[in-house]
Amino acid sequence: AQKVTQAQTEISVVEKEDVTLDCVYETRDTTYYLFWYKQPPSGELVFLIRRNSFDEQNEISGRYSWNFQKSTSSFNFTITASQVVDSAVYFCALRNPRDQGGSEKLVFGKGTKLTVNP
Amino acid sequence: ETGVTQTPRHLVMGMTNKKSLKCEQHLGHNAMYWYKQSAKKPLELMFVYNFKEQTENNSVPSRFSPECPNSSHLFLHLHTLQPEDSALYLCASSQVGGDHNEQFFGPGTRLTVL
Numbered sequence: 494a495q496k497v498t499q500a501q502t503e504i505s506v507v508e509k510e511d512v513t514l515d516c517v518y519e520t521r522d523t524t525y526y527l528f529w530y531k532q533p534p535s536g537e538l539v540f541l542i543r544r545n546s547f548d549e550q551n552e553i554s555g556r557y558s559w560n561f562q563k564s565t566s567s568f569n570f571t572i573t574a575s576q577v578v579d580s581a582v583y584f585c586a587l588r589n590p591r592d593q594g595g596s597e598k599l600v601f602g603k604g605t606k607l608t609v610n611p
Numbered sequence: 612e613t614g615v616t617q618t619p620r621h622l623v624m625g626m627t628n629k630k631s632l633k634c635e636q637h638l639g640h641n642a643m644y645w646y647k648q649s650a651k652k653p654l655e656l657m658f659v660y661n662f663k664e665q666t667e668n669n670s671v672p673s674r675f676s677p678e679c680p681n682s683s684h685l686f687l688h689l690h691t692l693q694p695e696d697s698a699l700y701l702c703a704s705s706q707v708g709g710d711h712n713e714q715f716f717g718p719g720t721r722l723t724v725l
Contacts, residue, residue: 526712528713530716535718536699536701536718536719536721537701537716537717537718537719538701538703538716539716540713540714540715540716543711543712543713584654588712598656598659598667599654599656599714601653601654602653603653604653
């Protein structure tokens with residue numbers, strides 16, 4: 494069974510602090526995809542990153558970085574020098590390509606609500 | 612227009628009304644999705660359409676009826692809804708079959724059933 498766990502329900506930080514959002518996943522497959530999405534108060538889910546299971550390179554994009562560790566089934570997301578505009582709910586998701594040709598289903602975690610205070 | 616658009620953004624309806632939600636994607640994708648996001652549950656996949664064919668119905672009650680006339684448009688027809696159907700309904704699209712398979716979401720329709 495596929496499962497995504499985001500153990501942190503809510504996190505509150507002060508602007509300029511670094512913050513890491515945890516994501517742990519479960520899947521029996523050796524090939525899969527992981528994603529992070531941001532949902533600001535407006536409601537739209539904004540795609541942030543996709544990672545293939547065979548690519549364990551960590552990635553940095555500006556103040557955002559992602560640490561993919563297959564050994565611990567984790568795909569953590571760090572925001573450096575957080576800003577008020579980073580306040581949102583962040584979702585981690587898993588997709589198994591076994592569904593290719595049929596349905597492509599994302600399994601989402603419950604999300605982590607990040608509040609960055611000025 | 613860019614990305615995925617949804618109309619209306621907000622909808623209030625009574626339990627006996629019939630209404631429709633509309634989604635349009637401008638990304639050239641071949642798959643579209645309906646999700647439900649309610650306050651106490653994680654994102655729930657409702658329906659999936661690949662190349663206009665419905666490939667997934669995630670045990671959704673028949674009071675929700677999807678329609679996909681072409682690969683760019685997706686509708687969700689609503690009738691005799693219940694108050695517990697109040698939620699944010701999100702539409703998404705993706706390109707099935709390639710490496711760039713991430714789903715792109717619309718802004719959602721905030722539905723309130725009285």
